[in-house]
Amino acid sequence: MPIYLYIDRGSIVHRLNPTVKVFALFIMFWSVYWVDHPLALLPLGLVMVALAQLTGSWPNFYRLRWLFILLIFFTTLAWMVFYRKGPALINTRIIHLSRASLIFGFGRGLKLAELLATSVLFLSTTKVEEFTAGLQRLGVPYRVGFAITLSFRLVPLFIDSALTVVQAQSLRGYDFNRGGPLERVKRYVPVVIPVFMGALRKANNMAMALEARGFGISATPTSYIDYPIRARDRVAFAALVGLGAVYFLIYYSGYGTISVK
Amino acid sequence: MKPLESERAVDPAAAELEDVSFTYAGGDREALQEVDFELRPGEMVGIMGASGAGKSTLAKCLNRIVPRFENGTFRGIVRVGGRALDGERVCDVASMVGMVFQDFEAQLFSTNVAHEVAFAMEQIGMPRDEIAARIGPALAAVGLAGFDDRDPTSLSGGEKQRLAIASVLALRPGVVVLDEPTSDLDPEGKAEVFALIHRMRGQGVSLVVIEHEAEELRNCDRIVLLREGKIIAHGPPAELMVRLELLEDCGVHPPDVNRVMDALGMHAHAASVEEAETIIRAHFPRTAATIATMPVSSEPAPQPRIPEPRTNDENAQPFLRVEQLSFAYPFGPRVLDDVTLAIAAGEFVAIIGQNGSGKTTLAKHLVGLLAPSAGKILIGGRNRATLHPAETAHEVGYVFQNPDHQIFAATVGDEVAFGPRNFGLDDVEIARRSEEVLRVVNLTSERDRDPFLLSKGERQRLAVASVLALRPRMLILDEPTTGLDYREQRRMMALVSDLNRAGIAIVMITHTPWLVAEYARRLVLMREGRVMFDGGVREFFERDELLANSSFRPPEATMLGRRFGFTALRPEELADWIKARS
Numbered sequence: 143m144p145i146y147l148y149i150d151r152g153s154i155v156h157r158l159n160p161t162v163k164v165f166a167l168f169i170m171f172w173s174v175y176w177v178d179h180p181l182a183l184l185p186l187g188l189v190m191v192a193l194a195q196l197t198g199s200w201p202n203f204y205r206l207r208w209l210f211i212l213l214i215f216f217t218t219l220a221w222m223v224f225y226r227k228g229p230a231l232i233n234t235r236i237i238h239l240s241r242a243s244l245i246f247g248f249g250r251g252l253k254l255a256e257l258l259a260t261s262v263l264f265l266s267t268t269k270v271e272e273f274t275a276g277l278q279r280l281g282v283p284y285r286v287g288f289a290i291t292l293s294f295r296l297v298p299l300f301i302d303s304a305l306t307v308v309q310a311q312s313l314r315g316y317d318f319n320r321g322g323p324l325e326r327v328k329r330y331v332p333v334v335i336p337v338f339m340g341a342l343r344k345a346n347n348m349a350m351a352l353e354a355r356g357f358g359i360s361a362t363p364t365s366y367i368d369y370p371i372r373a374r375d376r377v378a379f380a381a382l383v384g385l386g387a388v389y390f391l392i393y394y395s396g397y398g399t400i401s402v403k
Numbered sequence: 404m405k406p407l408e409s410e411r412a413v414d415p416a417a418a419e420l421e422d423v424s425f426t427y428a429g430g431d432r433e434a435l436q437e438v439d440f441e442l443r444p445g446e447m448v449g450i451m452g453a454s455g456a457g458k459s460t461l462a463k464c465l466n467r468i469v470p471r472f473e474n475g476t477f478r479g480i481v482r483v484g485g486r487a488l489d490g491e492r493v494c495d496v497a498s499m500v501g502m503v504f505q506d507f508e509a510q511l512f513s514t515n516v517a518h519e520v521a522f523a524m525e526q527i528g529m530p531r532d533e534i535a536a537r538i539g540p541a542l543a544a545v546g547l548a549g550f551d552d553r554d555p556t557s558l559s560g561g562e563k564q565r566l567a568i569a570s571v572l573a574l575r576p577g578v579v580v581l582d583e584p585t586s587d588l589d590p591e592g593k594a595e596v597f598a599l600i601h602r603m604r605g606q607g608v609s610l611v612v613i614e615h616e617a618e619e620l621r622n623c624d625r626i627v628l629l630r631e632g633k634i635i636a637h638g639p640p641a642e643l644m645v646r647l648e649l650l651e652d653c654g655v656h657p658p659d660v661n662r663v664m665d666a667l668g669m670h671a672h673a674a675s676v677e678e679a680e681t682i683i684r685a686h687f688p689r690t691a692a693t694i695a696t697m698p699v700s701s702e703p704a705p706q707p708r709i710p711e712p713r714t715n716d717e718n719a720q721p722f723l724r725v726e727q728l729s730f731a732y733p734f735g736p737r738v739l740d741d742v743t744l745a746i747a748a749g750e751f752v753a754i755i756g757q758n759g760s761g762k763t764t765l766a767k768h769l770v771g772l773l774a775p776s777a778g779k780i781l782i783g784g785r786n787r788a789t790l791h792p793a794e795t796a797h798e799v800g801y802v803f804q805n806p807d808h809q810i811f812a813a814t815v816g817d818e819v820a821f822g823p824r825n826f827g828l829d830d831v832e833i834a835r836r837s838e839e840v841l842r843v844v845n846l847t848s849e850r851d852r853d854p855f856l857l858s859k860g861e862r863q864r865l866a867v868a869s870v871l872a873l874r875p876r877m878l879i880l881d882e883p884t885t886g887l888d889y890r891e892q893r894r895m896m897a898l899v900s901d902l903n904r905a906g907i908a909i910v911m912i913t914h915t916p917w918l919v920a921e922y923a924r925r926l927v928l929m930r931e932g933r934v935m936f937d938g939g940v941r942e943f944f945e946r947d948e949l950l951a952n953s954s955f956r957p958p959e960a961t962m963l964g965r966r967f968g969f970t971a972l973r974p975e976e977l978a979d980w981i982k983a984r985s
Contacts, residue, residue, distance in 0.1 A: 148514055150552065269514040295512055303808070309772050310809040313801050314869065315793045315825035332821070335811035339855065343807075347509035354466055354504075355570065356497035356526035366521035366534045 146294070147265035151198040156267045159375040160276030162382075163268050169382040170260040173389035177398030180249045183256060186389070190259045199266035206262060213258065214251035221247030246400050270294055275365055284362060292348075300341055307336045415485030417609035418442045418465050418500065418578050423479030424632075425460055425469055434460040436632040438479075442578065447600075447610040449620030449640075452629035453654025454858060454888045458613045461629065462580045465611065466500040467493045484577060498527055501571030505583040505886075507560065510567040516542065516558075517551040520570045527574065541573040545599055560758050561592025565599055572603075579603060580611045585619070586886055589758050589914045591954035593619075615888050617644055618658045618959060621674055628653050641672040654888030659917070659959035659974050666978030676959050680966045687985040690967070720784070721745035722877060722908060723769065723799070728778035730764060730932075738764045740932040742778070748876060751900075751909045753919040753940070756929035757954050762912045765929070766879050769910070770801045796822070800875035804882040806859075806866035815841070815857070815865060816850040822873045840868040844898055860891030864898065877908040884915060896922050917958040920944070920972040928953055941970050 150156075155163075173186055194200055203210070221243055228242030268276075270291040277287035311332045312318070318329050352358075392398040420440040426433045435457045442448055450458045463469040470477035471493050481488045483499045504510055513519040520541050524534045542548050545565040550558075555566060564584055571579060581600065585593040597619055604610055604623075614620050617640075626643045628636040630653050636643060644650070647665050650657040660679035664671045669686055673679035684690065723746045730739040739761050746752060754762045767773045768780060771792035780787035782795055803809060812818040819840055823833045841847045844864040849857065854865055863883060870878065880899065884892040892915075900922060903909045913919060919926060919940060926943045928936040936949055943949065944957045944965070957965075964971030964980070971977035 146514060146554070146556070150515075150554075269518070270512075271514060271518050292512060299508070306803065306805075306808050309767075309792075310801075310803050313770055313772070313792055313796050314809070314822040315796045315873065316821075317793070317825070332809075332811045336808055340805075340807055344506075344509055347504065347506045348512070350468055350472055350493075351502075351504055351510040352512070353472060353493035354468065354497060354502040355523035356494045356574070358492065359494035359497065359526055360528045362528075363525040364528050364531060364534070366518065366525055366531060366538075368531060 146270070146298075147202050147262060148269055149198060149201065149266050151267075153197045153267070154374060155193060155197045155263075157374070158267075158378055159369050159371055160268060160272035161279040161369070161371075162276075162375045162378050163264060163272070164276035164280060165379065166382055167260060167264045169386045171257060172386050174253055174256045174260070176389050176393035178246065178249045178253070179398055179400050180245060180252050182392055182398040183249060183252045186256055187252065187259075189385075190256065190263060193263050194259075197263065197267050199263055202262050202266050203259070206258070210255050210258065213254050214248070217251035217254055218244065218247035221250055242400065249400065265294070271365075271367070272369070275367070275369055278362075279369075285358075288357075296341075296345070296348075299344065300337060303340050303344075304333060304337045307333045307340075310336075414444065416441045416482065417444045417446070418483045418611075419481070420461070420464055421480040421482070423461075423464055423481065424477070425464070426476045427460075428474040428476075430475065433632050434475075435464070438632070438634055440627065440634065442609050442611060444577070444609055445604075445607045446625065447604045447612065447623040449623040449626045450611060450613045450629065451615065451617065451620065451626060451650070451653065451655045452888075453890060454860065455631075456629040456653065457632040458629055459582050460632075462502070462582050462611060462613055465578065465580055466496045466502050467491055468502070494526065497523060497576075498574045499576055499578065501574060501576040501579045503564070503567050503571055503579070503581045503584050505586050507563045507567050507587065510570075511555040511563060513555060515551065516547065516553045516555060516566060519555055519566055520573050523570055523574050537573050541569045544572055544602070545569040546595070559592060560588045561595040564588060564592065564596050568596075568599060568603075576608075578609045578611070580613075582613045583615070584612070585614075589954065590916065590956050591757060593914075594956070615654070616656050617650060618656075621658060628655070640674075645670055645672045651889065654890045656889040656892075656917075660963055662974035663960055663963060663977050663981075666975050667981060676962045676966070679959075679963055683963075683967075683981065687981060690981050690985045722748045722783060724781040725765075725769070726779050726781070728765075728768060728775050728780065730768065730773060730776045737776075738932050739768070739775075742932070742934055744927060744934060744937055746877065746908055746910065748908055749903065749906050750925060751903045751923050752911070752925045752927060753923035754910060754912045754927045754929060755914070755919060755953070755955050756935075760929040761932040762929055763881060764932075766801065766881060766910065766912060769879060770799050771795060772801075793825075796875070797826070797873040798875055799877045799879065800870035800873060801879045802867050802870050802881065802883060804885060806862040809866055809869065810854045810862060812854065814851050815846055815854050818854050818865060819869045819872050822869055826873070836872045836874070840871045843871065843901070844868040845894075858891075860887045860895065863887065863891075863895060867895075867898065871902070875907065877910065878902060879910045879912075881912045882914065883911065884913070884918060892918070916956055916961075920958045920961055928955070941972060944970050944972075 177183055194203060222237050222239055225243040225246045226238040228240035230238055230240045232239040274287045274291045277290065278284050316332060319326065320329065419442065420438050423435055423438045424433050425435045438461060440461065450461060452458050460469055463473065464481050467488055483496065488496060511519055513522060517538050520538045521534050524537060542550060545568050547562065547565055547569060555563060558566060585596050588596065600610065600612060612620060612623065620626060621640050621644065623640060625637060626640050627634055628643060636649065644658055644661055647657045647662060660673045660676060664673065664679065664682065667683065671682050673682055725742055725744050728739055728742040729737060731737045742765060756762050764773065768775060771787055771790060774788060782798060810818055812821060816837055819837045820833050823836050841850060844867055846861065846864060846868060849861065854862060857865065883899065884895055887895060896918060899909055911923065923940050926936065926938065926940045927934055936943055944961050950957065960971050960974040960977050964977045967981065969977065969980050971980065
C-alpha cells in the first residue's frame with residue numbers, strides 16, 4: 143500500500159511549476175469558497191473530473207471513494223437539522239426537509255467534496271519536494287514549508303501505527319464499541335497512548351536523522367531540481383486567474399447563492 | 404586508549420573523544436564516564452556492549468547529537484580531523500561525520516531515491532550541478548544504480564538502509580558512524596549492508612559500527628567494549644573475541660566458531676568458518692583423518708541418533724489447522740498462496756522467510772485479524788472465520804513485534820491485568836493471574852513501575868506477560884528479540900522455552916538463525932506467500948539447494964559442523980561430537 147498519494151505519471155499538470163500548482167490549490171479553494179449553489183459548483187467539479195482524467199489520478203479517488211460519498215451524504219443530512227428554511231416536505235423536531243435545505247445541504251457537501259478533490263489532485267500530481275519548493279517561492283520560510291510537507295509523510299505512518307495498536311488491543315479482548323458516546327471516546331485511551339508515545343519516538347528519531355544530514359545549516363538550501371517558469375506555466379497561471387475572477391463575479395452577481403422563496 | 408602525543412602530531416585522528424562524560428537530563432547515572440576513544444584514519448572500529456552501556460551515546464558524541472540534540476550534562480572534548488567541535492551544531496558537522504541509524508524508516512523523507520540522496524547536499528547549499536553529478540556515484544556505491552525514480556517506501560529493508568547510507572555518503576564525510584544498522588533487517592538485507600560497509604572500508608572511509616553480533620565485526624580493526632558507560636576492554640578482534648565470558652557479560656553474542664573451539668578446550672579465534680575448520684583439524688588430527696572435508700554426495704551425511712521431539716503426532720488432533728489458505732488485499736497481488744499446515748499442542752515452530760514473504764500475514768490470519776480470500780483455518784475443530792479475534796484470545800495469543808504497540812497503562816500491574824479485565828474476570832482471579840505471569844517473566848518487583856520506564860527487553864517481556872495472562876494454548880511471537888542485546892535475547896528465549904515446556908505451542912516469526920537452530924524444533928520456510936519447506940530444523944539445514952534459495956543463512960556452528968559431516972544446531976553440540984570422535 144503506497145503511503146503517498148503522488149502518482150508518477152508525467153502529465154502536463156505534473157510538469158507544471160510547483161509554484162503554479164500551489165497557486166492552483168489556492169484558486170480552487172478560493173473559487174469553491176465564494177459559491178454555495180450546487181449548480182454554481184458544478185462547472186468546477188467538471189474541471190476537476192477533467193483534471194483527474196488528464197493526470198491519471200483516478201486510483202486515489204477510488205481509494206477515497208467512501209470518504210467522498212459519506213462526506214456528501216452526511217453533510218446533506220446534517221444541514222436538514224440546522225437549515226430550517228423553505229416550505230417543508232417533512233418537518234419534525236430534528237429534521238427539516240425542504241427543497242431549500244436539500245439544495246443547501248447538498249451544496250455544502252459538494253463544497254467539502256470539491257475541497258477534498260482539489261487536495262487529492264494536488265497531492266496526486268505534486269511531489270513533497272515540489273510542494274516545499276512552491277511554498278518557498280511564495281515566500282514561506284524553508285523550515286515552515288518543510289515541516290508542512292513532512293507532516294504529509296508522518297500522517298500515514300501514524301495511521302498505520304494506530305491500526306496496529308487497535309489490532310493489538312482487540313486481541314487482548316478489548317471492545318472499542320461499548321457504552322455511550324463519551325464512554326466510547328474514553329475507550330480509545332489504550333490506542334491513543336501507544337500511538338502518541340510511538341509518534342513522539344518516531345518524530346525524535348526523524349529530527350535526529352534530519353539534523354545529522356545537515357538540516358538547519360542554511361535558511362535557504364539549494365534545490366537539486368530546477369523549476370523554471372515555462373510558457374505552459376504562464377498559460378496555466380492566466381487560466382487560474384480567470385477562473386478565480388469568474389467565480390468571484392458569480393458570487394458578486396448573486397448567482398452562486400441559494401435564494402429561498 | 405589515548406594515542407601517543409607523537410602520533411597525534413603526525414596524523415590527526417579521524418575522530419576522537421577525550422575524557423568525555425555525559426549524563427542525560429533526568430538520568431540517574433552517567434551514560435558515558437570519562438571516555439577516551441580514538442578512530443584513526445581509514446580504521447574500522449566496532450563498538451559492542453549491552454543495551455544501555457553507552458554505545459549510541461558514544462556514537463552520537465561524534466556528530467554532536469550529544470550534547471546539542473540530547474539534553475544533559477556534557478564534559479570533555481570531541482575532535483574530528485583534529486578540529487575540536489565545541490560549540491558546533493549537529494548540522495555543522497554533517498559533512499564531516501555521516502550517521503546512519505537503526506530506524507531506517509525515520510531516515511527517509513523523500514518521494515524518490517534521487518531526492519533522498521540530494522537532501523543533505525541541498526541542505527549545505529551545494530550547487531545544483533554538483534548535486535546532480537554526485538547522486539549517480541553515491542547510488543552506484545551502495546548498489547542502487549538506476550533506482551533514482553523509485554519511491555523509497557517501496558524498497559526492501561536492506562535497500563532502504565543502503566539508501567540511507569548513500570544519502571550520507573553523498574556529502575563524502577571522512578567518518579561514517581553506523582548505529583546498529585542491521586537490527587531490523589532480514590539475513591539477506593544484513594549481508595547486503597555489511598558487504599557495503601566492507602566496501603566503504605576498502606575505500607578508506609573511517610568507520611564506527613555498533614553491533615550486537617560479534618560475528619559481523621570479526622574483520623574490523625579494533626573492537627571497543629563498553630559497560631555502564633565505560634570502555635572496559637579494547638583491542639583487535641583476535642584478542643577480544645576469545646574472551647567469551649566477557650563478551651556475554653557485556654550483552655554481546657560471541658562468534659559461534661570461537662564458542663565451538665572454546666568448548667573443545669582451545670583458546671583460539673577464527674576469522675571465518677573455513678579458518679575454524681583448519682584450526683580444529685590441526686588440533687584433532689584423528690577427527691580430520693576420519694571425516695571428509697565436505698559431504699561428498701548430495702545425500703545428507705548419516706546422522707548420529709539424537710532424540711528429537713516429534714514435530715507432529717500423526718494420531719493427535721492438531722490444535723490448529725490451516726487448509727489451502729490464500730489471501731490478497733483488494734486489487735493487490737497474492738500475499739498468501741495455498742498455504743496448508745497443522746500445529747499440534749506443545750509444538751515449537753519457527754516461521755522464516757524474507758521480508759514480504761507472508762510470515763506476518765499468515766500469523767494475522769491465525770488470530771483472525773485478517774480473513775482468508777480462500778481456504779480456511781480451524782482452531783480446535785472450529786472454523787476461525789466464525790469467531791471474533793477476541794473470542795479466541797485465550798486460545799491463541801499474539802505478541803506484536805514492537806511491544807510499544809500495546810503498552811499504555813500507568814503501571815506494569817495494570818498493563819498485565821488489562822486482558823483478564825476485558826474478559827470480565829473477577830478481581831481475585833485477575834490478581835492471581837497477574838501475580839503468576841509477572842513471576843513467569845521475572846517482573847514481579849516492577850509491578851508498580853511505569854511501563855514506559857522499563858528497558859526494551861523488559862517491555863518485550865511485559866508484552867508477553869500481558870498476552871499470557873489470558874492463558875492461551877498457543878503463542879505467536881513476531882520477532883520477539885528485535886532490538887534486544889544478547890543477554891536479553893537469551894532471557895527472552897529462556898522464557899519462551901519454559902512456556903513451551905509447560906505445554907504452550909509456540910509459533911515464532913524470526914530472522915535470527917541461531918534462535919531457530921537452538922530453540923525451534925520445526926521450521927516453516929515461506930517464500931512469496933508459499934510454504935517452501937515444513938519439517939525438522941536439522942533436516943532444513945541439510946537441504947543445501949533450499950538454503951541457497953532461501954536468503955536464510957544457517958548459524959556458523961551449523962556451517963562448521965557440516966564441514967565435518969554433522970549438522971550441529973549448537974556450538975556445544977558440535978564440540979561434543981568432535982570430542983567423541985577424537
